[in-house]
Amino acid sequence: MKESIDKTVISKVIIDRLPLYFRTLRLSRDEGMEIISSEELGQRLGISPEQIRKDLASFGQFGKKGVGYHIMDLIFNIGKILGLDKNWQIAIVGLGHLGWALAHYQKFDSLGFKLVAIFDNDPNKIGQCIDGIQVSNLDCLKEVMQEQMIHIGIISVPGVYAQEVADQLVDAGIRGIWNFAPRKIKVPDTVRIINEDLSVGLSSLSFHLARQSQIEE
Known part of the structure; x- marks a missing residue:
């Protein structure tokens, strides 16, 4: 090469x-x-x-x-x-249904990513352990992120909170964000961001299916 x-x-x-x-x-x-x-x-x-x-x-x-x-x-x-040999440390912010599913994704390690932290602000979730990772209070995000040297943050919170969480991640020194919240967020040019809006994908699929149905009719 x-x-x-x-x-x-x-x-x-x-x-x-x-x-x-x-x-x-x-x-x-x-x-x-x-x-x-x-x-x-x-x-x-x-x-x-x-x-x-x-x-x-x-x-x-x-x-x-x-x-x-x-x-x-x-x-x-x-x-x-692709940089998958770097062993990137990642964190999930938001332990709703999507965050829970991501936390249980079995292929992070085999792809070169290591989930090391999970954050939420729900007292009923804070302190729980998921595959050996204790859910931390969102208020401790900066401290934990810097201690664990986390490179990538996954946002899976409701859209109304997405920008606030992104700002916290940036302040903690994050290098990349994978955003699942249904809202576009702003970050500095030094931070890479990938947006995954499930509603956009489903709406696009619906459009194509509807068009196909019209043709078949």
């Missing part, structure tokens, strides 16, 4: 496809496969083999012509490109 990469020439579209490659390669590995061609990888993802080869060539030389890609090697290299 190339020693250095000019990140300015790597498009967001390519970067967004890398996790898809990573996930599909891991599934292929779990099926017992050792080598995969760009053609087969493309069939599984609905992406042309040419596009896959072009995407990967943006980061270095992988695989051999006529042979394909060694799956374990490619998993390792894409994981490194």
